[in-house]
Amino acid sequence: MKVSMIVFDMAGTTIDEDNIVYKTLQKAVNEYDIDASLEQVLSIGAGKEKLNAIQDIIKTVGSEVDLQKANNIFELFKQNLEKSYEIFDLKAMKNAETVLLELRNKNILVVLNTGYDKKTANFILNKINWRQFYHYDLLVTASDVKNSRPAPDMIHLAMNLFEIENSKNVIKIGDSQIDIEEGKNANCLLNIGVTTGAQNKAQLLQANPDYIINDLKELFTLLKL
Numbered sequence: 646m647k648v649s650m651i652v653f654d655m656a657g658t659t660i661d662e663d664n665i666v667y668k669t670l671q672k673a674v675n676e677y678d679i680d681a682s683l684e685q686v687l688s689i690g691a692g693k694e695k696l697n698a699i700q701d702i703i704k705t706v707g708s709e710v711d712l713q714k715a716n717n718i719f720e721l722f723k724q725n726l727e728k729s730y731e732i733f734d735l736k737a738m739k740n741a742e743t744v745l746l747e748l749r750n751k752n753i754l755v756v757l758n759t760g761y762d763k764k765t766a767n768f769i770l771n772k773i774n775w776r777q778f779y780h781y782d783l784l785v786t787a788s789d790v791k792n793s794r795p796a797p798d799m800i801h802l803a804m805n806l807f808e809i810e811n812s813k814n815v816i817k818i819g820d821s822q823i824d825i826e827e828g829k830n831a832n833c834l835l836n837i838g839v840t841t842g843a844q845n846k847a848q849l850l851q852a853n854p855d856y857i858i859n860d861l862k863e864l865f866t867l868l869k870l
Contacts, residue, residue, distance in 0.1 A: 649809050650754035652800055654819030657842015659741040660769055665729050673722040674702055677714060681706050691843035692821035694760045694793035735772050738841055740862040745780050751870060754807055755781045758799045762788040794823045797831030825852035
């Protein structure tokens with residue numbers, strides 16, 4: 646197989662942040678009297694653009710979606726997340742840095758994509774000292790496109806920027822069902838789930854991934870690289 650580009654999710658896939666984003670999201674919705682557990686937040690919101698995730702959580706727990714309320718929760722979430730990320734010891738996921746550097750050495754493009762906005766994503770990358778054109782080739786966030794996951798817009802944007810016409814030269818990997826759905830909607834060659842983040846193997850299997858791995862280093866054996 647000819648692999649030109651691999652698109653990696655960030656939190657839970659390449660970045661180890663102990664699900665702090667979803668713990669913060671749960672706290673924000675709870676403060677607005679929406680009784681959602683962390684398990685529900687992880688199941689419903691993992692990988693999504695965060696305002697969409699909030700709206701879906703509100704709908705799922707049986708409340709009518711109030712757009713103003715959802716926006717208020719979103720603003721509270723962003724404020725609290727910024728504070729949490731400033732004090733939390735963010736780090737690269739085990740073996741992630743080695744994998745990304747080795748892929749780039751093999752002339753495979755490394756793209757990071759995320760349901761975060763650009764400001765948050767760049768804050769995270771700066772905190773762990775990851776640099777564009779060394780650790781990765783491109784960052785694409787939910788704020789860069791019209792439609793967030795599971796729409797394929799972020800992957801298509803990366804393909805367009807690198808002039809990749811055939812999606813069968815692209816692989817998507819992430820720790821949530823919506824990552825896998827995004828890759829399927831982009832018609833990627835392979836859509837791979839990884840169990841290091843928000844959702845477990847049973848949850849990932851519901852999205853029918855091509856493979857599920859437990860560590861990013863398994864990519865080299867899987868892809869025969």
